[in-house]
Amino acid sequence: KQEVTQIPAALSVPEGENLVLNCSFTDSAIYNLQWFRQDPGKGLTSLLLIQSSQREQTSGRLNASLDKSSGRSTLYIAASQPGDSATYLCAVPSGGYQKVTFGTGTKLQVIP
């Protein structure tokens, strides 16, 4: 059974700081990994999708990396802004192409 862990569960940083969020998964036989953002009381928004053949994926100030062999992914946020405050979740396929297992998320607070 795929298990996904995100550490830390919560993170508070001053505005402008660069930061890294971590995601670990137990079954490395994945073909992609997704990072999502969730604002309070809202649904999830897909940020980045990394295919297993890729090592990195970038979107604006966000950069996600994937190391299948070690079962890890990181989400790098450059020059953090208060608007980045949200919960960030990673998700990997498990038990079938269309089943996805989510981590419990990292709640980020960027202080002005």
Add this chain to the structure above:
Amino acid sequence: DAGITQSPRHKVTETGTPVTLRCHQTENHRYMYWYRQDPGHGLRLIHYSYGVKDTDKGEVSDGYSVSRSKTEDFLLTLESATSSQTSVYFCAISDPPSGANVLTFGAGSRLTVL
């Protein structure tokens, strides 16, 4: 939320009553999912559908049933609601040919079972 509508958005009900949550999409995506989100457990898959009348169980399917009679609608039914089913329920869609398993989520339905 990108062509996905969940209804109702909020519901309070009593133990033992039936509840149906509706997910409606206008994207014509083949796959639809129901997740529940609880503190400390994250998002867990309840059921999913890979086509009209084609559904399968997720990891927490006990106490839930689903139906999909049209591409655009996916219903989640709690036959006899229990307090442990108090949660926020999210519907999601995906369309493999165009976007692998990139999931698009609805805004959620908050259910409270008293």
